[in-house]
Amino acid sequence: MNYIEHIGKYFIMLKQVFKKPQKWSVFKEMLFREIEDLGLKSLGIIVFISFFVGGVVAIQTALNVDNPFIPKYTIGFATKRSMILEFAPTFMSIILAGKVGSYISSSIGTMRVTEQIDALEVMGINSLNYLVLPKIIAALFFYPLLILLAMFLGIFGGYYAGILTGLFYSEDYIYGIQLDFNPYFIRYALIKTLIFAFVIATIPAYHGYYVKGGSLEVGRASTQAVVWTSVVIILLNYFLTQMLLG
Amino acid sequence: MIEVKNLYKEFDGIQVLKGVSATFEKGKTNMIIGQSGSGKTVFLKCLLGLHTPEKGIISFDGRNYADLKTKQHRQLRQEMGMVFQGGALYDSLTVEENIMFPLKMFADKTFDEMLDRVNTVLKRVNLENVNAKFPAELSGGMQKRVSIARAIVMNPKYLFCDEPNSGLDPITATVIDNLIQEITKEYQMITVINSHDMNSVMEIGEKIIFLKDGVKAWEGSNKEIFKTENQAIVDFVYSSNLFKKVRQVYLNESK
Ligand SMILES: Nc1ncnc2c1ncn2[C@@H]1O[C@H](COP(=O)(O)OP(=O)(O)OP(=O)(O)O)[C@@H](O)[C@H]1O
Ligand SMILES: [Mg+2]
Numbered sequence A: 001m002n003y004i005e006h007i008g009k010y011f012i013m014l015k016q017v018f019k020k021p022q023k024w025s026v027f028k029e030m031l032f033r034e035i036e037d038l039g040l041k042s043l044g045i046i047v048f049i050s051f052f053v054g055g056v057v058a059i060q061t062a063l064n065v066d067n068p069f070i071p072k073y074t075i076g077f078a079t080k081r082s083m084i085l086e087f088a089p090t091f092m093s094i095i096l097a098g099k100v101g102s103y104i105s106s107s108i109g110t111m112r113v114t115e116q117i118d119a120l121e122v123m124g125i126n127s128l129n130y131l132v133l134p135k136i137i138a139a140l141f142f143y144p145l146l147i148l149l150a151m152f153l154g155i156f157g158g159y160y161a162g163i164l165t166g167l168f169y170s171e172d173y174i175y176g177i178q179l180d181f182n183p184y185f186i187r188y189a190l191i192k193t194l195i196f197a198f199v200i201a202t203i204p205a206y207h208g209y210y211v212k213g214g215s216l217e218v219g220r221a222s223t224q225a226v227v228w229t230s231v232v233i234i235l236l237n238y239f240l241t242q243m244l245l246g
Numbered sequence B: 001m002i003e004v005k006n007l008y009k010e011f012d013g014i015q016v017l018k019g020v021s022a023t024f025e026k027g028k029t030n031m032i033i034g035q036s037g038s039g040k041t042v043f044l045k046c047l048l049g050l051h052t053p054e055k056g057i058i059s060f061d062g063r064n065y066a067d068l069k070t071k072q073h074r075q076l077r078q079e080m081g082m083v084f085q086g087g088a089l090y091d092s093l094t095v096e097e098n099i100m101f102p103l104k105m106f107a108d109k110t111f112d113e114m115l116d117r118v119n120t121v122l123k124r125v126n127l128e129n130v131n132a133k134f135p136a137e138l139s140g141g142m143q144k145r146v147s148i149a150r151a152i153v154m155n156p157k158y159l160f161c162d163e164p165n166s167g168l169d170p171i172t173a174t175v176i177d178n179l180i181q182e183i184t185k186e187y188q189m190i191t192v193i194n195s196h197d198m199n200s201v202m203e204i205g206e207k208i209i210f211l212k213d214g215v216k217a218w219e220g221s222n223k224e225i226f227k228t229e230n231q232a233i234v235d236f237v238y239s240s241n242l243f244k245k246v247r248q249v250y251l252n253e254s255k
Helices: A003-017 A024-064 A074-113 A116-122 A127-165 A170-178 A183-209 A215-245 B040-048 B070-077 B095-106 B111-124 B140-152 B170-187 B198-204 B231-237 B241-253
Strands: B002-011 B014-024 B029-033 B055-060 B080-083 B158-162 B190-195 B207-212 B215-220
Touching: A003 A127, A003 A183, A024 A074, A024 A127, A024 B095, A074 A116, A074 A127, A074 A170, A074 A183, A074 A215, A116 A127, A116 B040, A116 B080, A127 A170, A127 A183, A183 A215, B002 B040, B014 B040, B014 B055, B014 B190, B014 B207, B014 B215, B029 B040, B029 B170, B029 B198, B040 B055, B040 B158, B040 B190, B080 B140, B095 B111, B095 B140, B111 B140, B140 B158, B140 B170, B158 B170, B170 B190, B170 B198, B190 B198, B207 B231, B215 B231
Parallel strands: B029 B190, B029 B207, B080 B158, B158 B190
Antiparallel strands: B002 B014, B002 B055, B207 B215
């Protein structure tokens, strides 16, 4: 199959996904399960990575602005901006694509090769709607919260790095992060996050759902899923940045 | 009655079914037999609507599958139960949740009523105290039984089993065969079983359809299978010396 066919099949899949759930109580149960599996279980890695990335960005900036004509508050300012604009929404989405994407495609793929999806269909259940819609809703609901947390922790990580290394003063840093606060940037980041969340839930689902063969193919599909999810996020990021900020 | 007429199915240019016709009646255990790769699973999956045949008619008590809309397909499928070759239990759900799942999805019942029904069918397949276990914690035979319990929990009109006793010891295999035959009689279902286990064919094959090279090569009952002179089926069924001897004994006795 060529790319066009895959893209077509992906959108046909989405049409099946966006149907009214056959039973709301079952949907709700699945939704809570997915919020836990896709959201809460990613909390740890996001906390860990965003905190340290924020610290590294602050240290790097500090080391590169030893020119006395550049004010020290630039460090806080630059850390804040890069966390809000790119590191939290894009970088963390790539991390999630790896962690959650492989989980989604391997769990759905395993269901496919062990005929569990056939079993759903035989019962008269719309398997795509049942399996994928709760994942999309869970991601759309939870990832903005994760990304906001990542922004906060990244900025905090930068502050903490200053205290630990003594490379800059806390007062300068705090002044820097308060400087020129633009709420539109947060909105921009959240719009990006929502789009990435949709991509993270659906592209791996596509790869898992249409897998053929056995466990080897499931493994291959989840690698493919992570690669394609990341590529699409990076490309979309480029266009969205141009559209929303350009 | 399930009626199949002139069914054709191919994969990437390779013909698997080349015009198979058959009828399956109520309250009978119908069996599809044939060598590995002869298309038994494909045939069953065509009946279930998981494969779309290129040609042919499949009708369930007068309802022609091809004439139905997606929504009506789903409704028809709620009248079917399927025991897959590998069990196909949902491995993220416990035994109880697995069996309760179709009820939750389609039956308007309280939790207690559903639990009651789950325990009834579990008892029916001789399983107790496994409600909280996950499929991975069960033996193969137990998984098969849970799978049967799940298939009958909605009181289906049509029951399909793909090699329900493959990989089981002879005793458990016989237990499962008898169980399927009993519930077929009890609930007056139309049951279609794929098998290449000669024991179960002899035990419960009230109607047997032999697939070979994509066509129906023979049709008859387990009584007739001893007497038949059809070379294809004789070669298939009596490939083992044991069964050759059994056949001799049977033919001598009935003389
Ligand atoms: N989804 C598929 N895509 C392509 N070819 C398939 C597919 N399913 C089955 N086939 C082919 O159809 C033929 C029949 O397969 P089928 O699974 O029906 O055999 P079977 O009679 O059930 O065998 P077994 O007793 O081993 O289960 C095989 O040659 C198989 O390669
Ligand atoms: Mg088979």
